[in-house]
Amino acid sequence: MFISESLKKCWRKIINANWNIAIADIGEDLSPVNIRWMKHNYTDRWFADPFFLEKNSDSYVILAEEFMINSGLGRICRLVIDKNNYELIQNDTLLHLSTHLSFPNFCIHEGNIYIYPENSAAGQLTIYHMTDHILECKKMIPIPLIDPVLFMNNEKEVFLIGTLPENANGNSNILHVYKSDHLWGEYKETQQISFNDNVARRAGKIFHWKGKIISSAQICNNYYGEGISLQEIKCSEDGILNMQEIQRLEAKKITKMTGFHTYNVFDDEVVIDGYKYGNEFIHDTYFKIRGLKNI
16 A cells, blocks of 8 residues: 555656746846756645745745645745755745645735635635635635636736636637726626637736736636736726737746646746756656646
8 A cells, every 4th residue: 555655656757747936136128137946855746836926035925726736726825035045945835725835925915815716616706804814705706717807907907817617728819808986896798819820828917017907817828827928908098908928938848847827927036936847858758648738
């Protein structure tokens, strides 16, 4: 029994993706440069979907997905990373449910921090008030929205954008747009944005860069985590969003990893994630033999 379980664990390490997060500087073309990967000693979990919460003189504080390998479920954690050696020095579990959690996006409203992680497995999107603990506030929308992003265009318009499960990865070229007159209002779908290829699924918070409003998205044409599409957002007077791609970042070229799918900016730095397989050749061969889609 022990040998069997040990072999299973070894096999999973070979064929499954192992994710980690990194801090990087931002190049002139918005590429991550001088990438510093987080150091930790865990072997029973991995970390992805990082969001900058704050940074100070000696550490970074990051919200992330903590994926527990044995249960196959993600939970939301708060990580403290040393700025000098990039070692993980603190890991606090913030939210752990019976369903998978990821993409811990957040907003700051009236001085309070609210987190709205993806929980599409529960069939709805919930927003939580984050202090020292997580307190459930409100069901935002009864829809299993994938990697949701809030965009507050002005005091009168709040957009909520994301993809849906039936087109989350393999054919994710449709972005659904919902709108409300305030954060706590009722969100109604007002628009669907179609892309020429699979770059609808979001990859992080909306940010400002050199006078542009930019949204990061995942490139999923050939495989999951293929790269990042950076798209400039423009909003018309009648509240219609338009997204125009300004840059593509290829995972293997930029990060030297098999894939990455999160891009979050804080000042002149960006936090990303990335994954590799224990053995990419064995992984690819196994999936081809099984006739399964490469993930």
